[in-house]
Amino acid sequence: MKYALVTGGSRGIGKAICIELAKELGYNILLNYHSNTEVAEKTKTYLEALGVSCDILKFDVSNFEETKSSIEEWKEQNPEAIIEVLVNNAGITKDGLFIWTDQNAWNSVINTSLNGFYNVTQNVLKDMLRSRYGRIINIVSLSGLKGNPGQVNYSAAKGAVTAATKALAQEVGKRKLTVNAVAPGFVKSDMTADFDENELKKMIPLNRFGEAEEVASLVGFLASEKASYITGEVININGGLYS
Numbered sequence: 001m002k003y004a005l006v007t008g009g010s011r012g013i014g015k016a017i018c019i020e021l022a023k024e025l026g027y028n029i030l031l032n033y034h035s036n037t038e039v040a041e042k043t044k045t046y047l048e049a050l051g052v053s054c055d056i057l058k059f060d061v062s063n064f065e066e067t068k069s070s071i072e073e074w075k076e077q078n079p080e081a082i083i084e085v086l087v088n089n090a091g092i093t094k095d096g097l098f099i100w101t102d103q104n105a106w107n108s109v110i111n112t113s114l115n116g117f118y119n120v121t122q123n124v125l126k127d128m129l130r131s132r133y134g135r136i137i138n139i140v141s142l143s144g145l146k147g148n149p150g151q152v153n154y155s156a157a158k159g160a161v162t163a164a165t166k167a168l169a170q171e172v173g174k175r176k177l178t179v180n181a182v183a184p185g186f187v188k189s190d191m192t193a194d195f196d197e198n199e200l201k202k203m204i205p206l207n208r209f210g211e212a213e214e215v216a217s218l219v220g221f222l223a224s225e226k227a228s229y230i231t232g233e234v235i236n237i238n239g240g241l242y243s
Contacts, residue, residue, distance in 0.1 A: 001053070001081040004223065005030040005071075007061050007120055008090030010040040012189040013139065016212035017087055018047055018054075020220040027085060027223075028053040030074070032120075034060055034090070061090045061116030062108075071123045082131060083124050085223045088117045088161070089139040091154075093191060098152040106153045113157035117164060125172070134177040135223045138165050139215075140234065142185040146242050158183075162234055169232030178231035180222050184215050185238025205240030 004027040008014040021027045029047050031054055033040040040056045047054040055078075059070040075081070091113045094105040117138060128134030143151045144158025162181055169179035186200055187210040201207050218237055221227055236243050
């Protein structure tokens with residue numbers, strides 16, 4: 001029973017990634033979500049209709065103990081299951097100029113993206129090392145590479161995960177684990193729903209926002225055997241806006 005764990009997997013890019021990994025690679029899905037049980041259940045039903053198993057785990061990736069207990073409990077209940085793929089997708093934004101960014105806006109964004117990467121990866125990495133196989137794919141951002149005004153907290157969090165990706169890849173490569181990052185630009189999702197697409201797309205050479213499914217296709221490639229010689233990379237998917 002080979003599973004892919006996707007954090008923030010109930011909707012948007014996370015949901016598209018779950019569907020890609022199930023449909024194209026045949027993975028059973030371990031779907032993490034934080035609060036919206038109804039949406040998570042609908043995604044679970046959709047995935048199971050594709051012919052794979054889907055277990056949903058409700059935990060806050062920013063909380064280490066909650067994350068650890070949830071994953072450990074699932075492992076105990078599923079002793080034959082192996083998590084081969086981890087996609088660290090969960091993230092939040094609390095945008096605003098840095099001078100007006102309070103501690104809550106700073107800490108909550110850092111805790112979800114950066115500490116969430118630590119909390120989840122720590123709890124699956126040892127098993128991957130033992131089995132000498134694994135794919136870790138971190139969803140970062142254009143913001144963490146070039147920086148975006150009004151997103152100093154988000155840029156800091158995603159920039160740190162980008163650096164961690166490169167370092168971890170060097171630590172675990174000898175055990176046939178790959179660690180890569182995918183950096184979307186403007187992609188249609190809940191996170192960009194309030195953006196002025198007509199205005200922003202003028203900056204993008206391809207003249208449009210990306211689709212969640214396009215990001216998912218890239219993640220699916222990195223999770224596959226075809227990408228077995230790619231590690232420590234950050235791959236941009238932004239319509240040519242930045243490279």
